[in-house]
Amino acid sequence: MERKVILYIAMSIDGYIARLNGDIDWLSIVEKPPEDYGYAQFIENIDTVIMGRKTYDKVRSFNMEFPHRGRKCYVISKMRTGIDEDIEYSDDLEMLIRDLKNTKGKNIFVDGGAEIVNELLKIEMIDELIISILPILLGSGIRLFQDRRSEQKVILKKTVQFETGLVQLWYCFEKL
DSSP states (O other): OOOOOOEEEETTTTSSEOOTOOOOGGGGGGTTOOOOOEEEEHHHEEEEEEEEEEHHHHHHHHSHHHHTTTTTEEEEEEEEEOOOOSSSSEOOHHHHHHHTTTTTOSSEEEEOHHHHHHHHTTTTOOOOEEEESOOOSSSSSSEESSSSSOOOEEHHHHHHTTTSEEEEEEEEOOOO
């Protein structure tokens, strides 16, 4: 079975994944332990994580253990190189994805941010989207989907509505 590249991300109703300053504290409006919105089940089928450098820096700013420890994690950066404790830097997203898809393994989780997501959309290398829409209008911020990319048709596979008002949309891409 071919590995899939899957975006699993949360956004506001108006399409933002963070405030302009990168703040994501608004995500806490749907915290309701032990609800994890399917994350534990999703991550069971993941052995590789890709994220942008800004997302990685944000994750590292939290006072917690690195959440992807035990999985191969790549951080896309034009400025940083090498390997750190939990991650490996890469500057060629397209080549990385091609190499990963040609090796055996579980699925590949795209953990943000917007620049990485939009680059992958431009080169049509995301297989599935799992988007959790939170019940908030931020009004401004960092948009999940940026302009200047080709039109792509998606097929809705599943929707899940939660008591907190979060709605999760599962899409795959239609091959045109």
